[in-house]
Amino acid sequence: MDVFLNIFGGFSALADWTVIAFMIAGFLIGTFFGAMPGLTSVLAIALLLPITYTIDVVPALVMSASIFMAGMYSGSITATTINIPGAPSSMMTAIEGNQLMKKGFGANALGHAALGSMIGGSIGAVLLMVFMPAAAELSLLIRTPGKFSLVLFALIVIILVDKENMAKGIVSTLLGIMIATVGIDVLQPIPRFNFGTETLVEGIDIMPLVIGAFAVSEVLMQAQTWRESLKGTLDAARKVEIRRRDFIPPMSEIREIGFWAYLRSAFIGYGIGILPGAGGSMAAFVSYAVARSGSKNSKEYGHGSREGIATAESANNSMCGGAFVPMLMFGIPGDPTTAIVLGVLVINGLQPGPRLLETQADLLAPMLGSLFISALILIPLTLYLLGPYFVRIVSIPKGLLYAAIAVVALVGAYVATYSVFQMTLALIFGVLAYIMRRQNYSTVSLLLGFILGPDLEEYLRRTLSLNDGNPSIFVTSPDSLFFLVLTAIFAYAILFRGRGKAKQPVEE
Numbered sequence: 128m129d130v131f132l133n134i135f136g137g138f139s140a141l142a143d144w145t146v147i148a149f150m151i152a153g154f155l156i157g158t159f160f161g162a163m164p165g166l167t168s169v170l171a172i173a174l175l176l177p178i179t180y181t182i183d184v185v186p187a188l189v190m191s192a193s194i195f196m197a198g199m200y201s202g203s204i205t206a207t208t209i210n211i212p213g214a215p216s217s218m219m220t221a222i223e224g225n226q227l228m229k230k231g232f233g234a235n236a237l238g239h240a241a242l243g244s245m246i247g248g249s250i251g252a253v254l255l256m257v258f259m260p261a262a263a264e265l266s267l268l269i270r271t272p273g274k275f276s277l278v279l280f281a282l283i284v285i286i287l288v289d290k291e292n293m294a295k296g297i298v299s300t301l302l303g304i305m306i307a308t309v310g311i312d313v314l315q316p317i318p319r320f321n322f323g324t325e326t327l328v329e330g331i332d333i334m335p336l337v338i339g340a341f342a343v344s345e346v347l348m349q350a351q352t353w354r355e356s357l358k359g360t361l362d363a364a365r366k367v368e369i370r371r372r373d374f375i376p377p378m379s380e381i382r383e384i385g386f387w388a389y390l391r392s393a394f395i396g397y398g399i400g401i402l403p404g405a406g407g408s409m410a411a412f413v414s415y416a417v418a419r420s421g422s423k424n425s426k427e428y429g430h431g432s433r434e435g436i437a438t439a440e441s442a443n444n445s446m447c448g449g450a451f452v453p454m455l456m457f458g459i460p461g462d463p464t465t466a467i468v469l470g471v472l473v474i475n476g477l478q479p480g481p482r483l484l485e486t487q488a489d490l491l492a493p494m495l496g497s498l499f500i501s502a503l504i505l506i507p508l509t510l511y512l513l514g515p516y517f518v519r520i521v522s523i524p525k526g527l528l529y530a531a532i533a534v535v536a537l538v539g540a541y542v543a544t545y546s547v548f549q550m551t552l553a554l555i556f557g558v559l560a561y562i563m564r565r566q567n568y569s570t571v572s573l574l575l576g577f578i579l580g581p582d583l584e585e586y587l588r589r590t591l592s593l594n595d596g597n598p599s600i601f602v603t604s605p606d607s608l609f610f611l612v613l614t615a616i617f618a619y620a621i622l623f624r625g626r627g628k629a630k631q632p633v634e635e
Contacts, residue, residue, distance in 0.1 A: 145186065146185060146186055146189055146493060149182075149187075150189045150190065150192075150497050150500065150501070151193075152190065152191045152409075152575075153189070153191065153194045153497075154194070154196070154372060154501050154509065155197070156171050156175070156194055156197075157193060157195065157196070157198040157201065157507070157580075158197045158201040158311055158513075159201075160198055161192075161198035161199065161200065161201030161202045161203075162201040162202070162204040162205055168194050168195055168198020169341050169463045172191055172195070172464060172467045172471075173342055173536075174338070174535055174536060176334060176471065176474075177334070177540075179265075180363060184475040184477070185477065185490055185493050185494075187471055188468075188490065188491070188493065188497075189487075189494055189496075189497040190497075191467075191471050191494070192468075192494045192495075194464075194495075195447050195464050195468070195498070196248055196447050196501040196502055197501060197506075197509075199244070199444050199446070199447055200240075200241070200244040200440070202216060203217045203220045203237065203240035203241075203244070203436075203440055205226065206218070206220045206221035206224055207221070207224030207225055207236045208228060208238055214408070216411050217411070217440075218412075219411045219415040219439040220240055220344060220436050220440060222435070223236070223428070223429070223439075224237070224436055226431035227433070227436075228429055229363030231430060232431070234283035234441045234514070235373060235376060235380075235433075236436060237378050237432075237514060238373070238374040238437045238510070239378045239380070239384075239437050239440075240436050240437075240440045241374070241440075241507055242376055242437065242507070243389065243392070243436060243437035243439070243440035243441040243621075244443075244444040244502065244506050245444075245503060245506045245507055246393065246441055246442070247389065247392060247393040247396055247440065247442060247444040247445035248444035248445060248447060248448075248499075248502025248503070249499060249508065250389075250393035250445055250448075251393060251396060251397045251400070251444060251445030251447055251448030251449060251498070252447075252448045252498040252502060253499065254393075254394075254397050254445075254449070255448035255451055255495060255498070256495050256499075258452075259452065259456075259495075262537045268606060270604065270606060271592045271593070272586075272601050272606065273604060273607045273609070274457070274582070275583065275586035275587050275601070275607065276606075276607040276610035276611050276614070277457060277459070277610045278459065278579050278582050278583045279611075279614065280610045280611075280614045281459045281579060282300055282575070282583065283399045283614050283617075284617055285300065285572055286300055287440035287617065287622065288297035292567050292568075295566070295567060295569065296552045296568075296572045297571045299563065299569045299572035299576065300572045300573070300576035302573055302576065303431060303574060303575065303578075304577070304580030304583070304584075306336070306573075306576075306577050307328065307330075307331075307576070307577045307578075307580035308320055308581075308582050308584070309321065309327055309330055309331050310330020310331065311329070313581050313584055313585045313588075314585065314589070331549075331552060333473075333578070334470070334553070335540050336553075336556050336573075336574060337574065338556075339553040339554065339555065339557035339558075339560060340464075340557070340560040340561070340574055341570065341574075342532060342533075342557070343533065343536055343558070343560070344531055344558075344560035344561040344563075344570065345529075345532075346529045346530075346533045346536070347557065347561040348528050348565075350529065352574065359632055367615070374510055374514050381432075383424075384433060384437050388418060388437065388438055390624060391418075391438075392414040392417075392437070392438040392439075392441035392442040392445070393441050393442065393445040394445070395413055395414045395445075396414060396442030396443060396444065396446040396449065397446065397539065399413060399442070400445070400448065400449020400450040401449040401450070401452050401453060407443035407444075409444075410443050410445070411439040411440070411442050411443040412439075413442070414438045414439055414441065414442030414443075415438055415439045419432075420437065422434055431585065444502060447502075450465045451468075451495075451498075454466075454468065454469050454480065455479050455483055455491070456480070456483075457479060458478070458479035458582065459579065460575060460578065463525075463571045466571075466575060466578055469578065477490065483495070507576065511552045534551065536557075537550055537553060537554065560573070563613040565617060
């Protein structure tokens with residue numbers, strides 16, 4: 128009960144006008160980055176990460192949470208208007224929303240996307256606040272062997288999610304773990320893999336890797352295609368005419384979709400968000416597939432289904448709440464955005480763990496409240512006020528936009544560490560990530576391997592040292608055995624259960 132009081136008591140920080148200003152600014156920034164094809168909330172927080180060195184921890188976390196929610200929602204804008212998902216999680220929305228756009232119901236499709244995002248995001252935030260204390264209590268039962276198996280489970284799930292590029296996912300994850308080993312040993316004050324240079328003794332900071340892998344590489348990727356895609360994008364943008372009153376979905380359509388569909392999708396999204404590495408794309412696809420399989424209007428899917436839009440958007444926004452659970456309780460990011468939010472926590476001296484809610488509830492509560500307010504109030508309000516202008520985002524010349532991003536990214540890498548060497552590393556990692564992306568290697572796996580690698584090594588070595596080097600403790604310890612069995616179940620479900628369905632033809 129004390130934890131609940133601390134959480135809801137911490138909401139008073141949102142009454143501060145400066146905190147509210149940061150929340151609104153973060154939401155608008157997240158909306159811009161999410162709606163712009165090629166830009167994501169991950170990139171937005173990565174570029175703003177250096178700012179967290181100069182502001183208080185509460186505004187930094189509030190801003191990050193609002194960017195997260197806005198970026199997840201706003202990908203539906205260009206997905207609907209020009210059939211280019213602003214974020215990967217909006218792929219299913221593009222299938223249905225753009226069909227409605229072609230029929231002249233673009234504003235209606237955007238309204239359903241906003242309503243689904245509002246309901247799903249709000250429910251996800253409430254579930255996060257309600258079940259967080261229980262998750263904290265359960266996490267106290269997990270000891271060192273179990274923590275190793277949990278991190279191993281996270282890394283394996285991250286790799287298995289992309290079945291088509293599993294081998295490349297393994298390579299990316301291992302590369303991230305290798306980069307994390309540079310510097311001081313995790314258990315002993317001994318430098319390693321510094322190649323005889325003093326600059327690498329302290330290791331590689333997370334900032335150069337994040338900015339290089341997600342900002343610099345994106346600039347290089349977009350540099351190849353922006354000239355070819357610009358004309359078509361501008362032509363599509365000029366044809367869109369939207370009135371504010373058209374954004375409000377009729378009650379008859381909402382009743383036809385049914386509140387149960389929204390609620391079911393929100394729970395699906397929240398549950399998938401808890402799984403490390405799953406992300407909004409999986410949440411939207413699973414919810415969309417479940418809704419389609421049981422829908423009375425399944426023939427509308429693929430031709431402009433409002434139910435498909437509502438369920439996909441409800442799921443990917445409720446995923447935001449679920450993704451915070453493993454990040455706050457275990458330091459295991461649920462998706463790429465929370466991986467960078469984890470960096471914000473670490474930069475401000477907050478270590479994730481089961482005691483975090485008890486000791487730092489006053490700092491975390493405003494962030495949780497920001498998720499809820501962003502979903503319940505800012506999503507519909509922003510769409511109503513700025514909806515007719517959203518599509519003009521794609522009219523910004525991409526050459527100018529990405530040149531500015533490149534400058535901001537490299538300057539941000541320098542400001543974060545005041546090290547020319549670390550700024551150079553950001554450029555090097557950017558080129559490396561660009562090459563990896565060209566060959567379909569996952570930069571997300573690279574980043575999560577870098578973040579989780581030290582924990583994996585530390586828990587492994589501590590467990591073996593406590594058990595005289597005998598690895599049998601990993602199968603005799605109940606908490607460790609639970610996660611190992613869970614890993615096997617997920618591996619079976621992902622690798623083998625989908626084979627029969629994969630052979631069936633898929634319309635879309």
